[in-house]
Amino acid sequence: MRRYVQHSEHILIFECDNVKLLFAVAAEIGAAQGGGTELLNLLRIMVLCLLGSAANLRAQPADVDGEKEIERYRAMINDPMANPGYLAVDRGEVLWAMARGGKNVSLEKCDLGAGPGVLDGVAAHLPRYFADADQVMDLEQRLLHCMRTLQGLDTKDVIARRFGSPGKTSDMEDLVAFIGNKSLGMKYQASLSHPKEREMANIGEAMFYRRSAINDFACATCHGDDGRRIRLQALPDLSKPGATAREVMASWPAYRVSQSQTRTMQHRLWDCYRQMRMPAPDYASEGITALTMYLAKLGDGATINVPSIKR
Amino acid sequence: MVRIFFLACLLALPALAQTPDPARVEAVVAASFASAPAGWKSRVTQDALQEICSLTRNQPSAAQAEAITAAAKASVVLPPDSAIIGDWRNGEKIAQNGQGGQFSDAPGTVSGGNCYACHQMALSEISYGTLGPSLSKYGKLRDFELADARATFAKIFNPHVTLACSTMPRFGLNKVLTAQQIADVVAFLFDPASPVNTDTK
Numbered sequence: 001m002r003r004y005v006q007h008s009e010h011i012l013i014f015e016c017d018n019v020k021l022l023f024a025v026a027a028e029i030g031a032a033q034g035g036g037t038e039l040l041n042l043l044r045i046m047v048l049c050l051l052g053s054a055a056n057l058r059a060q061p062a063d064v065d066g067e068k069e070i071e072r073y074r075a076m077i078n079d080p081m082a083n084p085g086y087l088a089v090d091r092g093e094v095l096w097a098m099a100r101g102g103k104n105v106s107l108e109k110c111d112l113g114a115g116p117g118v119l120d121g122v123a124a125h126l127p128r129y130f131a132d133a134d135q136v137m138d139l140e141q142r143l144l145h146c147m148r149t150l151q152g153l154d155t156k157d158v159i160a161r162r163f164g165s166p167g168k169t170s171d172m173e174d175l176v177a178f179i180g181n182k183s184l185g186m187k188y189q190a191s192l193s194h195p196k197e198r199e200m201a202n203i204g205e206a207m208f209y210r211r212s213a214i215n216d217f218a219c220a221t222c223h224g225d226d227g228r229r230i231r232l233q234a235l236p237d238l239s240k241p242g243a244t245a246r247e248v249m250a251s252w253p254a255y256r257v258s259q260s261q262t263r264t265m266q267h268r269l270w271d272c273y274r275q276m277r278m279p280a281p282d283y284a285s286e287g288i289t290a291l292t293m294y295l296a297k298l299g300d301g302a303t304i305n306v307p308s309i310k311r
Numbered sequence: 312m313v314r315i316f317f318l319a320c321l322l323a324l325p326a327l328a329q330t331p332d333p334a335r336v337e338a339v340v341a342a343s344f345a346s347a348p349a350g351w352k353s354r355v356t357q358d359a360l361q362e363i364c365s366l367t368r369n370q371p372s373a374a375q376a377e378a379i380t381a382a383a384k385a386s387v388v389l390p391p392d393s394a395i396i397g398d399w400r401n402g403e404k405i406a407q408n409g410q411g412g413q414f415s416d417a418p419g420t421v422s423g424g425n426c427y428a429c430h431q432m433a434l435s436e437i438s439y440g441t442l443g444p445s446l447s448k449y450g451k452l453r454d455f456e457l458a459d460a461r462a463t464f465a466k467i468f469n470p471h472v473t474l475a476c477s478t479m480p481r482f483g484l485n486k487v488l489t490a491q492q493i494a495d496v497v498a499f500l501f502d503p504a505s506p507v508n509t510d511t512k
Contacts, residue, residue: 202330202331203331203335203339206333206336206365207336207339209365209368210336210340210357210361210365211357211361212355212356212357212361213355213412214485214486214487215485215487216364216478216480216481216485217480218365221442227441228441229440229441230428230429230440230442231428231438231439231440232438233440274414275413277354277412277413278344278414279344279347279352279354279414280344280347280414281343281344282343285342285343285344285345286339287340287342287343290339
């Protein structure tokens with residue numbers, strides 16, 4: 001299993017620049033092993049590479065077809081072994097159990113809301129209020145908290161690598177993918193019983209409508225209405241609860257084909273603020289958790305499907 | 312009947328949501344962008360218009376709207392008539408260009424107007440957004456009148472001149488586009504030779 005992960009990772013680092021090369025490698029493995037899962041996975045990665053280049057055809061007529069193609073492939077690769085997001089899940093599993101930090105212990109006693117070490121279903125209730133920190137935390141904030149308090153880990157490096165890039169994995173993206181996946185198929189149920197959770201959702205809602213920076217954009221500028229688009233990109237309406245909001249809430253973290261990385265909501269909102277011409281929001285800041293809490297409230301009842309695949 | 316019920320629910324929504332103390336929201340925002348570099352800090356705080364339009368969710372009261380449009384009109388710096396309509400070819404590039412102003416941009420990146428992100432313009436460009444109305448045949452529909460071109464310059468400079476809490480960016484006031492760039496975009500809309508006016512698809 002590890003070998004497959006390492007191997008596939010290596011291929012992913014090549015980053016689809018040379019699909020021909022991948023075919024050559026696949027042929028070699030095929031010759032050496034007479035097929036097998038490794039070859040199959042390579043072939044799947046090649047499909048994803050082609051899919052990736054379809055996703056990169058931005059803002060051109062081909063984009064319409066690109067979107068359709070992605071739909072087709074998305075259906076095709078709705079198989080855990082073919083979704084590269086599962087590489088992050090596997091790495092996250094290792095990181096969860098790895099002894100680290102000044103105290104040289106793993107994260108296995110970290111309390112994500114359902115008691116120390118409980119993983120099943122916890123993502124279905126995050127963000128939530130944690131009494132020990134007297135704070136509403138999303139999964140990233142909670143993991144950083146556990147790294148600092150439980151492991152005695154200096155999180156500087158982890159935060160520096162908060163968003164992975166080809167050849168440079170992110171512990172946080174991997175851990176979130178692993179933990180999120182532990183709620184696969186479960187119903188998302190926003191935690192809104194504590195007053196601080198409700199306050200967070202309300203602050204997030206205010207931030208959703210808050211206009212700022214040189215273009216006066218708010219989240220609501222693009223996501224305040226049904227059926228709108230920027231260029232050809234359809235925009236989810238996140239101003240009201242419903243199927244659209246549920247689909248959004250259920251599908252992060254996601255493997256982003258256009259970035260060849262598994263991304264979490266932290267990255268998604270960071271990228272939205274980039275497009276809003278705001279400065280980069282601080283990682284694991286209160287505001288990002290507030291917005292996530294607002295989205296969580298709208299997306300209540302979603303069936304969790306992570307890691308999903310997005311363009 | 313169902314529709315009336317639906318409307319009633321919609322009207323009840325803002326009342327149901329507890330509005331948090333704006334000062335608390337601002338504190339959360341400030342803390343969440345605390346490490347913004349010096350030159351970017353001003354983007355985190357709001358000016359008066361942004362504040363009103365945010366708190367009212369772009370539905371200002373009549374008095375607020377009047378004040379906003381009056382201030383917008385006073386803010387517009389119009390060039391002489393001879394410089395209202397520039398070069399439509401440049402204008403087309405500016406309308407297509409969505410770069411600039413993002414923290415991922417290389418320093419010195421010239422901002423585009425990104426009009427196509429929100430508007431249909433020349434019919435031959437099928438990759439257009441729908442956040443704003445179609446501007447197809449914009450000049451032709453107005454008989455290429457200079458007065459309309461002047462009003463359009465003002466609209467692009469500060470869209471609140473005609474609609475308080477418009478969601479379109481204040482391209483001129485916020486110095487996203489220069490006067491020359493705005494004139495070029497106006498030409499894209501108002502030059503009879505521009506594909507905005509000649510395209511039949």
